[in-house]
Amino acid sequence: MAGGLVYTAVDSTELSTAEYYGKALVELGEQHPDVVALTADLGKSTKIGEFMKRFPERFFNLGIAEQDMFGVAAGMARAGLVPFVSTFAQFASLRAGDQLSTDICYQNANVKVIATHAGTSFGQAGSTHHAISDLGVARSLPNLRVVVPADSFETVNAIRLAYDAPGPFYIRINRGFDHLLYPSSDYGFELGRAVTLHEGTDITVIACGSCAYQALTAAQFLKQADGLSVRVINMHTIKPLDADAVAQAVGETRRIVTVEDHNVIGGLGSAVAEAVAATGKGCAFKRLGIADHFAPIGLHEDILSIEGIDSNGIISAVREVMGADFEEDENWEDEV
């Protein structure tokens, strides 16, 4: 276990996911005079400092007052601006959850919430700074689109899309660095359209955020070690969910594992379970996530391992679900 709370650049030649967000925001600021950026004393942590330097007259630090910041953003949006509001996901969803619901979603205000330090990515800060319920909150709020980019390029795509699509967004990104899943940002990102990262016919792993890379690694390993054909879907949009991709996975692989850096209740797994149930078809199914408890303090990768949502945990779950007693034929007529 690592020691104290230290910010370290893992690879100084690359930018962290949040820094890509910062870059994308500056780009938007250059193109659109109506873009403003708000933070609650986390300008440095959320990497929107570059926007502050470039556009000081369009940057607002509201101090450590998230409720006020979200109300301010709603007021700005109703008066014609496009606020990008950044704070930690835990505060965005819960501390200011009432304002997110009442001021932003109810009024369908054109506010883009960029919730950083998602899941357990601020691992050493402990449960006060882990966001494990935010997806459950966010996806149950009407008018809110919920996106969980899996890497820096997807983050840039989500930020650009959020500007182009009027209305509120909740975009959840990690603290620190994410493994890159795509060679560039040009891979055909679409809101509500899942991306297949790895083709497969035996079982489907549906993941989001940090866990997408873990799922991909697991699928590559299982192909070599077990000869399994594992489909990996990056479900970057939690709402609107790509129910077609889920239905296709049910029909074609009959076995699904979901994995997310979030409580198993309320997030991606719950959303996929709803979509599976709606197909009316049977499917072996397992949700991986934080098992409805508060996660320990530690490095993000250690927590992913402890909670069984890293590649090892996914490999075990896939093997378990492959061993589950479940019909594999294509005949749905004999299902009970």
Place this chain on the structure above:
Amino acid sequence: MPQDTGPATEPGTEPATEPGTPADAPKSVPVGTASGTGLGKREWLRLEAKADQLRRLTLDTTYWAGAGHIGGGMSVLDILTVIYHKHLNYKLDDPVWPDRDRVILSKGHAGIAYAPLLCDLGWNDPALLKTFNLTNSPMGMHLDAAKVVGVDASTGSLGHGLPIAAGTALAARVQGKDWWVYCVTGDGELNEGSCWEAFMAIAHYQLDHVITIVDRNKFMIDGATEEVMALGALADKLRAFGLNVIEAPGHSLPDLSAAIDAAKSHAGQPTAIIADTVKGAGIDFMEGDYVWHYGALDEAMHKRAQASLERYYGARRARAEAEGV
């Protein structure tokens, strides 16, 4: 302020009002007002008539709805009347005119008084008042900006209006506009921490175009504000947060108007007006009785309240006749 009827007023084209004279000056000069312009007699009487009409319509709406937040509706009504019929810059024929002044009714439960005002302006069908609170009506307890024309923010949950007002004023700054933002809050509402977060921001960003008006009726649902959760030295608290504070009698139209004039001429520092009001003002059996925060009226009570409002209007008109110039 536009005419009650007729064409929309452009900014700066509203009819000039009679200049204030010493005789106009309210008996209790608002603290912090250098020189209140007050209201000329004719305009004072015009506003008294409008306030009376809106009080009666608010009472009727409560009766039609079966029940409503009439206590806080009556306490805030003079404030809303002075804002809309004296100070606010808007176009009657274009309620979403981008350069209009904004009103954020943070005490959203006063929708029972706000809806009649917004219908009276011609922006919503007055017949809708008879559907207030009914299933599928566009109008209910807390007004929805997407359904009621003229509502600048959907409020109801307390403690939300001030941050929205701050954001509205910051947006004006970014866009080089100079509209005014009137944020009308309750006093019990100020228990919410988010109000104080917003006061901090309003002062920090020197949002002098936000005029906060506190409807200080001194009661909340469970009783007196000072018993449930004391606000104590409210004016001092607001001053300590960096605001210019004006205290005004909240049912004296010239005082309220003078306070708003003073707020507007106080550049560089945002102003909060603490309007000393009476919950249920004008209805004798409701005045100062916190149980009328939300209450139901039967036909007999409705009649009694109407008679009380008539006497109330008579007394207020007499004061305007006697003191107005």
